[in-house]
Structure formats: structure tokens, C-alpha cells
Amino acid sequence: EDKVVQSxxxxxxxxxxxxxxxxxxxxxxxxxLLWYKQEKKAPTFLFMLTSSGIEKKSGRLSSILDKKELFSILNITATQTGDSAIYLCAGFFSGGYNKLIFGAGTRLAVHP
Amino acid sequence: SQTIHQWPATLVQPVGSPLSLECTVEGTSNPNLYWYRQAAGRGLQLLFYSVGIGQISSEVPQNLSASRPQDRQFILSSKKLLLSDSGFYLCAWKGGRRSYNEQFFGPGTRLTVL
Structure with missing residues (x-):
């Protein structure tokens, strides 16, 4: 069974x-593999990773994919209170009408 | 640019009542459309997806149904709501077959069934 597990x-x-x-x-x-940030309402798209070992960066956020070990990480440096959100990871697979399988999410709280 | 709308934003319904949530997309044609439900503190569960008018695929058995009467309109319905139907309902779209894989989400409808 296809699954995505976040921690x-x-x-x-x-x-x-x-x-x-x-x-x-x-x-x-x-x-x-896709990463989304969800604050109060709809998830907003952050990154899509297709190739192994190539880091994607956007400001203080970066992400990388390891297709051999089947995992990805999302790094946030110098966190700010505005980074507080649920971060969702989703796997996309072919042959299934473009379905995404989401993990349960990581709830991040950044305190001042 | 593309935009996606959902309404209503918030809904409180009694058990056993009917439900109709609407999602429309602007600025694109032939999108793939999706309905997700998110229970409190949980990830997104795919409920239905559609690759074209009148084409609906269901992911999980439930008392909900979906319809796509027009290319850019996706409706989620129920004849009789259950308490377990409470949650945050998100509609999403994705470009057609040759587009990138990312899905874009609407603002969501928070449904509470009492």
C-alpha cells in the first residue's frame, strides 16, 4: 500500500x-515528492522534487530528495514566527490519474 | 492567472441533513479536479478526483458523492450527513496530462456536523 510518513x-x-x-x-x-505549507486554510505549494540529490531552495527554506533511501527533508533556517504552520509532504505517482498521497503533516510552532 | 474558489467558507449542519459544496476554477481548461478532507490535526485524505466532465473516481467508500457538471465546476454532496463527516474540505486543481505535478488548493470549507 502506498504511504507517506512524516516526522x-x-x-x-x-x-x-x-x-x-x-x-x-x-x-x-x-x-x-511535493512539500506544502498550510497555515490557517489552504495548503500552499513550496517545492516539487523529482531528481535525487538536487537541493531546491527558496529563501530560508530548502529541500532535498533521496530516491535510494526513499525520503526527503525540508530545512528551515533562522526560523521566524511566520513559519508556524503545518508542513505537508505528498508523493506523486504515475498511473493513478495524477494522485497525490499525503502524509499526516508536521505541525511547527515557532515561539518568539 | 488561475484561481480556485470554494463556498461556503464555513458550514454548520445537523446530522441527517443534505450537503452541497461547490468548487470552481478560473483561468484554465480541462483541469484535473480533486476533493480532499482533512480531519483535525491530520493529513489530507483524497475523496474524489475527476479528469473530465462527468468522470468521477472515488477513493474511499462513504456517504459522500461528487459530480462535475461543467469543465471547471466540481461539487461534493451528501444526502444525509453523519457526525464523522465533520472536517475541512479542500478542492484542488492540476493542469492536464502534460502539466507539472503540483496541485493548487482552494480556500477550503470547514464543515461541522452537530
Whole structure:
């Protein structure tokens, strides 16, 4: 059965800390892995990773995929209170009408 | 640019009542459309997806149904709501077959069944 597992489920840090969020997957016919940030409402797209070992960066956020070990990490450096959100990881596989399989998410709280 | 709308934003319904949530997409044609449900503190569960008008696939057995009467309209319905139907319902779209894999989400509807 295809699944995506995120850890930790919840994390509390102070402003300025660096955090690493983990996502492991077992997805048949894997194509890519996506990260989303969800604040109060709809998830917003962060990254899509298709190739192993190539880091994607956007400001203080970065992410990398390891297709051999079947995991991805999302790093946030110098965290700010505005980074507080649920971070969702999803695996995309071909042959299934473009379905995403989501993990349960990591709830990050950044305290001042 | 593409936008996705959902309404209503919040809904409180009694058990046994019907439900209709609507999702529309602007600025694109032939999108793939999806309905997800998110229970409190949980990830997103895919409920239905559609690759075209009148084409609906269901992911999990439940008392909900979906319809796609127009290319950019996706409706989630129920004849009789259950307490367990409470949750945050998200509609998402993705470009057609040759587009990138990312899905874009609407603002969501928070449904409480009492």
C-alpha cells in the first residue's frame, strides 16, 4: 500500500532555530515528492522534487530528495514566527490519474 | 492567472441533513479536479478526483458523492450527513496530462456536523 510518513508530528522551537522536517515514502511508480505549507486554510505549494540529490531552495527554506533511501527533508533556517504552520509532504505517482498521497503533516510552532 | 474558489467558507449542519459544496476554477481548461478532507490535526485524505466532465473516481467508500457538471465546476454532496463527516474540505486543481505535478488548493470549507 502506498504511504507517506512524516516526522516529527509536532515540533516547538524558538525564533532563530533551524529545523529539519522528515518525509519517507513508499509509493508505487514514484514520480515526484511535493512539500506544502498550510497555515490557517489552504495548503500552499513550496517545492516539487523529482531528481535525487538536487537541493531546491527558496529563501530560508530548502529541500532535498533521496530516491535510494526513499525520503526527503525540508530545512528551515533562522526560523521566524511566520513559519508556524503545518508542513505537508505528498508523493506523486504515475498511473493513478495524477494522485497525490499525503502524509499526516508536521505541525511547527515557532515561539518568539 | 488561475484561481480556485470554494463556498461556503464555513458550514454548520445537523446530522441527517443534505450537503452541497461547490468548487470552481478560473483561468484554465480541462483541469484535473480533486476533493480532499482533512480531519483535525491530520493529513489530507483524497475523496474524489475527476479528469473530465462527468468522470468521477472515488477513493474511499462513504456517504459522500461528487459530480462535475461543467469543465471547471466540481461539487461534493451528501444526502444525509453523519457526525464523522465533520472536517475541512479542500478542492484542488492540476493542469492536464502534460502539466507539472503540483496541485493548487482552494480556500477550503470547514464543515461541522452537530
Amino acid at each position: 516529527p508530528l509536532s515540533l516547538v522551537v524558538h525564533e532563530g532555530d533551524t529545523v529539519t522536517l522528515n518525509c519517507s515514502y513508499e509509493v508505487t511508480n514514484f514520480r515526484s
